[in-house]
Amino acid sequence: MIDEKFDAIVVGAGMAGNAAALTMAKNGMKVLQLERGEYSGSKNVQGAILYADMLEKLIPDFREDAPLERNLVEQRFWMMDDHSHTGLHYRSDDFNEERPNRYTIIRAQFDKWFSQKVREAGATVLCETTVTELVRDTSGGVVGVRTDRRDGEIHADVVVLAEGVNGLLGARAGLRERPNPAHVALAVKEMHFLPRETIEARFNLKGDEGAVIEAAGTITRGMTGMAFVYTNKECISLGIGCLIADFESAAETPYGLLERFKRHTSVAPLIEGSEVKEYSAHLIPEGGYKAIPQLYGKGWVVVGDAAQFNNAIHREGSNLAMTSGRIAAEAILKLRSQKRPMTAENLALYRRMLNESFVMKDLKKYKDMPALMHTQSQNFFLTYPQLFSKAMQGFLRIDGTPKVEKEKLALKSFVTARSRRGLFSDAFRFVRAWR
Ligand SMILES: Cc1cc2nc3c(=O)[nH]c(=O)nc-3n(C[C@H](O)[C@H](O)[C@H](O)COP(=O)(O)OP(=O)(O)OC[C@H]3O[C@@H](n4cnc5c(N)ncnc54)[C@H](O)[C@@H]3O)c2cc1C
DSSP, rough: OOOOEEEEEOOOSSSSHHHHHHHHTTTTTTTTEEEESTTTTTTTOOOOOOEEHHHHHOTTTTGGTTTTEEEEEEEEEEOOOOEEEEEEEEEEEEGGGGOSSSSEEEEHHHHHHHHHHHHHHTTTOOOOOOOEEEOOOTTTTTTEEEEEEOOOEEEEEEEOOOOOOOOHHHHHTTTTOOOOOGGGEEEEHHHHHHHHHHHHHHTTTTTTTTEEEEEEEEEGGGSSSSEEEOOOOSSEEEEEEEEHHHTTTTOOOOHHHHHHHHHHHTTTTTTTEEEEEEEEEEEEEEEEEEEGOOOTTTTTTOGGGGGGGTTTTTTHHHHHHHHHHHHHHHHHHHHHHHOOOOOHHHHHHHHHHHTTTTTHHHEEEEEEEHHHHHHHHIIIIIIIHHHHHHEEEHHOOOOOHHHHHHHHHHHHHHHHHHHHHHHHHHHHHHHHHOO
């Protein structure tokens, strides 16, 4: 056992762990951060869009030296069937502001930079160290961790579990259950390299402007999931993910879906001639508010993906991770300043502070959406995209058919596919889950 005792141990050096370790270290706490990867970011996968506001709260001048890719000025949403997409695009020059709001990043580079900031704040960061177990006292409270290093038992007043979506450590210790397959998506991603001028010409960008595409529809073969195409300076990140529960009951594989997505007539020209240099796969927690586990106990708190903080509707995760890590650290700092011990009762402050933040408010707003999308996936991800495509094509094809008849035909195709009652019920449930 290592004799030295820390004020806090942070398990994991992803977005949540780095936010927590940085906040505690810069406020004078003695912090040890343990990361199983070779370096912070080496194990992390993300699209990736970075939400500046949440990072600014941690590192106000991050734009000076953070490895940022492109400033997002355009967002596209595509509803796809096998041969078409119906799109909603939003682009604004207002996003070309002095302090842009969203950037693309490459996590391996970004996390390394973030981790350096954690070290500069005074935390001890140990990589290539896997936490294998939590050390408990006789009352079940967490008093430290065991690692895969020799003499690997280390003690601290509080342990921040920022171990990501797998959350094996917390589950093994009985602090929460392993995620349900209906609450976790498996996503695969590729990085397609192209000269930057090619990317800019294909996406109508200049300088460091960026564009992203979020896509849903028949590309996931009726399973609950989404695909994405994000522009970086010299590569395009492209990926697709669906719920594990859906993969279990379908004859589809993640890479099969990705290959089909890449061959789609709307996607293939964007990546034509590119060189693929990186493949990765990762889980995403998508159970939403109802899947959030117990967030604190005597001597521990859980943050980020390990706490299921992911807004699948808006494709946000890293911002919830950074915010929950920061808030957990602020709650711990407050207790310390009041000389109150890290009991479960006192650490409930973390949950109360989180309830006041956008993290809980947004997840609560969409609390019924994950179940609706999962149970109605055939309708939302297969039937409706096909119907919309057919209706759009009917309206755009000028063939002498009177418009009134076109409208009747479109309506008939919806009623034939879903019945009036089915349409009403889908609309009602969707609006209710969205509120
Ligand atoms: C394909 C994909 C695309 C995404 N796109 C976006 C996006 O564009 N924007 C967005 O905001 N979010 C996105 N997300 C979600 C986002 O990546 C996560 O929400 C975010 O990374 C969560 O941060 P975290 O710190 O909780 O977990 P992670 O970033 O997963 O970090 C957990 C860390 O803990 C370490 N660890 C785990 N167990 C142990 C252990 N026992 N001992 C020591 N270390 C351990 C891991 O190695 C890892 O470094 C995406 C996710 C995926 C998979």
